[in-house]
Amino acid sequence: MAERTQVTPVGDVRRPDMAMERSIRLPRLRPATLVWFTMALILALSFFFPVFFMVTSSFKAESEIFATPIHWLPYDFQGLAQYQKAFDQVPLGRFFFNSTLMATIDVIVTVIFSAMAGYGFAKFRFRGQRLLFFAVLATISVPFQILIVPLYVQIFNYGWADTYAGLIIPGIMNAFGVFMMRQFAYSIPDELIDAARIDGAGELRIFWRLVLPLLAPAAASLAVIIFLFSWNNFLWPLIVIRSQQLQTIPVGMTVFIAPHNGQPQWAVSMAVSTMATLPVALLFIFLQRYFVAGLTMSGLKG
Amino acid sequence: MIRFAARKPSTTSFIARRQRWGLYFVLPTVIFFAIFFLYPIIMGIYYSLTDFTLLRPPTFVGLQNFEDLLKDRLFLKSISVTLGYVAGSTLPVWILSLFAAVVFFEKFPGREILKMLFFAPVLPSLVVVATIWIVLVNPNGLLTAVLRPFTGLAEIKWLTDPTLSPITMILVHDWTAIPFYMLIWLAGLTGIPVDLRDSARVDGANRLQTFFKIELPLLRPTAVFVASISMINAFQAFTLQFTLSPGRGGPVDVNTTMGLLIWKYGFQYFRMGDAAAVSVVLFAMIMIVTALQLGLSRGDKFSIQ
Secondary structure (H helix, E strand, O other): OOOOOOOOOOOOOOOHHHHHHHHOOOOOOOHHHHHHHHHHHHHHHHHHHHHHHHHHHOOOOHHHOOOOOOOOOOOOOOOOHHHHHHHHHOOHHHHHHHHHHHHHHHHHHHHHHHHHHHHHHHHOOOOOHHHHHHHHHHHHHOOHHHHHHHHHHHHHHOOOOOOHHHHHHHHOOOHHHHHHHHHHHHOOOHHHHHHHHHOOOOHHHHHHHHHHHHOHHHHHHHHHHHHHHHHHOOHHHHHHOOOHHHOOHHHHHHHHOOOEOOEOOHHHHHHHHHHHHHHHHHHHHHOHHHHHHHHHHHHHOO | OOOOOOOOOOHHHHHHHHHHHHHHHHHHHHHHHHHHHHHHHHHHHHHOOEEOOOOOOOEEOOOHHHHHHHHOHHHHHHHHHHHHHHHHOOHHHHHHHHHHHHHHHOOOOOHHHHHHHHHHHHOOOHHHHHHHHHHHOOOOOHHHHHHHHHHOOOOOOOOOOOOHHHHHHHHHHHHHHHHHHHHHHHHHHHOOOHHHHHHHHHOOOOHHHHHHHHHHHHOHHHHHHHHHHHHHHHHOOOHHHHHOOOOOOOOOOOOOOHHHHHHHHHHHOOOHHHHHHHHHHHHHHHHHHHHHHHHHOOOOOOOOO
């Protein structure tokens, strides 16, 4: 069927149903299209199901979670009761605050300094440039697992263990960001920068007023993926933070995996999971273009 | 490395002075990486040669830690656990994510919304992923119920059975990984010139033929990338094993990956020297993968310049 690519007339134009199909521009449903659609549907539903289960279960009564056959929607709708229970048991508001603080600082610092360094590497010629660039680039291929022991010792010696400084500072820069911004800074026309220089603008001003706005689309993609990585980061906050008040959501919510006072509370854990995923989901829905571009680039250029 | 500008007021020194701004722009980043990457890497290698518990200063012991690791049953097991996990979270992921990309590259009604639904597993953190799946893989939970017509089993010990547990980890991992790599394959497919594919079809090639003869060879750079990144990520496996497997790496250590072992030695037993030694071994293994990637991607247009 697939080898038939020549456009063939679709039925009789005089037939009203066919005319209708044409007028509202429905794609012609060839058998191949139906096959692709069915495969996509199966893939989408099977991969989406656990997420659907998470959201619906957060509104169920505890006894419904393991119901077989499955309750597709809550029979005993709980409203936000499971969400309330989560806030009653742990300082969830603090976790959200800490995660937001860490992600915001990570995003702002990473984007600005990556843009600065990327611009510096792309548009200037100075001694040691290649060496410094390869040194920064090499850190991309260093797995974080390798760093945790010495980095923790270092943070511990600074007196930063179990503090915001220890939590946030080691993560505020990202070599991939530098690499990505350098690629985009190359495409800025030299004439534009030189024109600004002739107008007497200082180098810092040129960067801030001219280069950074030109890098904005790339910066948006970088910002979105840095937010995703920072928000979902687990290993480093787990190691560096001891006190509950300073924990981020991924680490703080692990208490919900274990039964609370001997009582399983899966509905509550689904409510926390839903809340923890909501910011990323909103970002994906509203900034999908940047989201996909960022993830793909971190892919292609990693 | 920093060269001070020549003093004579010529145009060249003016340009040199301006070019030095490049250095100023990269300096904050370079200093940061020196402090928080270069220094800890060097210290990590040093700690691997010491007896170090964080409470006492490190004492140099040479290669003693590595010799001990060779006799360490848990370490040797963690290598095979890690390699098994790498195998299970790469090959199925490559094939299924490529298949999904081919499907979502086609044109059909509702494609964008179905793609969004398919992509959803990438969004939650691995802790959330573990929390969802702990419920789904409960011994008499939904996954057991779905499979009951085929297995006839009333309950399946997805997490506590030593044989099944690593497979469950791989299943859960692959669920989040496949949609992510689909995105990268999709970018690769989009990069293939349309006329190449069209001319193949005009020449009478069917969908399977165009895929294997035209698209797959042109996807080589993407394939090298997907293969290496997925392997490097799998080598570092930690979060799922920490949160999803019973007793953090159990049962009977069948899910104790090298990443988890670093945490156990370093942050449960405070044997920093041993933890650093495991890190160094893991680093070496990952470097082999990176070297293979660089070798295979030489000359590709996506390779790092």
